[in-house]
Amino acid sequence: MARSPIGNDEGGLKKGPWTPEEDQKLIDYIQKHGHGSWRALPRLAGLNRCGKSCRLRWTNYLRPDIKRGKFSDEEEQIIINLHSVLGNKWSAIATHLPGRTDNEIKNFWNTHLKKKLLQMGIDPVTHIPRTDHLDLLATLPQLLAAANLMSTNWDQQLAKIQLLNYFMQFNNPTPVNPPPTTEASMNFFGSPSLIRDNHHHQLLDQLHLNYSQLEELVNCSNPTQIQGNSMHMNEQVVTSESNRIDMSKFDGSYNFPSSNLLPALACASPTNQAAAVDQMENKINPDEISYSYSALTNFNACWDEFVDDEANHSDWRDVLE
C-alpha cells in the first residue's frame, strides 16, 4: 500500500517507499543521537533521503509510541468533537490522541468519518445537519435504518438524534442552504415548538405520528434536559445575535458531552478557527474530556418507547422494517 519507487530526484536523493534497511538505519541513528537537525540527519545516518522524508517517516511510522490498528469508538468521538471546534487542524487534534499521528487522523477522517457524517445527513465541514435535501419522507427510512442498525452505540445516538432533527426541520423549516452557523442546531436544541399547520399535520399524518408523542420525544432529546451542563459551552459561546461561535466567551470549563449531542454545534469557519485553536490549546485539559454514555439513558428510554408505540402502526412499522 505504498508508493512504488519513483526514482531519484534531481538531487540524487531517493524517493518513494522506505525499505526495511532504511527504516533500521533511521531508527538506529535516532535512538543513539536523537534526530537533531533533520536536514543533517540523512547524511549522518547514511541515508540517501532528504531530511523532510526522514522526519515524515519517523513521526508517522517509526516512532516507538505510535499506536497502530483500528480507531476505537472513543477515539472516533474525540476526533469528531475536536474537528467540530478546530476544523482541519490535524496536528492539534492529534495532541489529544496519544499514539495517533496527524496524518493517520487525517486519513481516517477523509476515508471514514467524513462519509459517516454525510450518510447521517451531517455536513462534515460545518457539523450541522444538511438542509439542502429536505425530502424528509424519502430520507426517513434511511435514517431509521441507520438509527437501528449502526454498528456502535455512538453511531446509533447520532442517527437517532439526526432523525429527530429532521422531524424538527419538518416542523421548523429553515431556509435552504443556511449559512454555516449553528443556527440549525440551535433550532433543534433550543426550545422547540411544533408548528401545527395543515401541511405539517398532513405529513405527520402519513406516518401516523401525533404531535404529543413527537413533542415528548423531541423534548426528551433536548440536551438541556438530558444533562444539566451539557449545553454549557454552547450557551456560552453561541452569541444570540449571530448564532455564531464566540470562543472568547468559552471559559474552558466545558466537558465534551460527546455522546449526547450532534457532534458539531460549532462553526469551523476560518474566522473562528484561530480563536478556537487558541482556546483549545490553552484551556482545555485533555484529562477533562469525558465521554459518558450514561446521559443518554433518558433519551434512549424515550426512544424505545417511541419506537415501540409507533411500530404498532402499520405504515410506521413498514418504515422501521
Place this chain on the structure above:
DNA sequence: AAGCAATGCAACCGCGTCACT
C-alpha cells in the same frame, strides 16, 4: 477468472511560520 472501480493509506509537495543573523 478477469476486468474495472472504489477504497485505504504511505509518502510527497507546497506553503506558512518561526528562529536566527
Place this chain on the structure above:
DNA sequence: GAGTGACGCGGTTGCATTGCT
C-alpha cells in the same frame, strides 16, 4: 526590517488492496 534556512502542517498524489460485476 529584510533575508535565509529549517521545520511543521494541511492538501494531494499514486499505488496496493479489496470489492463488485
